[in-house]
Amino acid sequence: MAEPAADASRDAQTDQILATVRSQGGRATPAKRILLTILLASPQHRSAEDIAAEVQQVAPDIHLTTVYRNLEELERLNLVDKTRTDHGPATYHLARAAHGHLVCESCGSMTEVPGELFAALGRCAGSDAGRSTA
Numbered sequence: 400m401a402e403p404a405a406d407a408s409r410d411a412q413t414d415q416i417l418a419t420v421r422s423q424g425g426r427a428t429p430a431k432r433i434l435l436t437i438l439l440a441s442p443q444h445r446s447a448e449d450i451a452a453e454v455q456q457v458a459p460d461i462h463l464t465t466v467y468r469n470l471e472e473l474e475r476l477n478l479v480d481k482t483r484t485d486h487g488p489a490t491y492h493l494a495r496a497a498h499g500h501l502v503c504e505s506c507g508s509m510t511e512v513p514g515e516l517f518a519a520l521g522r523c524a525g526s527d528a529g530r531s532t533a
Contacts, residue, residue, distance in 0.1 A: 423476050431469050433454055434450065447467050480492055
């Protein structure tokens, strides 16, 4: 069972995201609230179909098309990140700090990597040959 403090924090985060949606001219619908609650409950990258299955456990009348439409709106508002790989469907997760993804070419598993790592790699790649990067 979830901690009451965790539930309250998730509710506050959901309200904050919905306030952003409204400030950008969007609607704060019950379906969007359920979707956000599910996204906040787990930081994993999940396909729209997987997310829809979780949404439908709570509200069976919310269709896959509604989930897709809400994910697209949240992505357009930079509240949700959509990640495409060569392996399987696109995945979605709440937008947080800047980060990248490493994807296994064999199995398609994905690992989130902090953005600072890519900044360091860029500095190394941009340095002159033979110069120390330390």
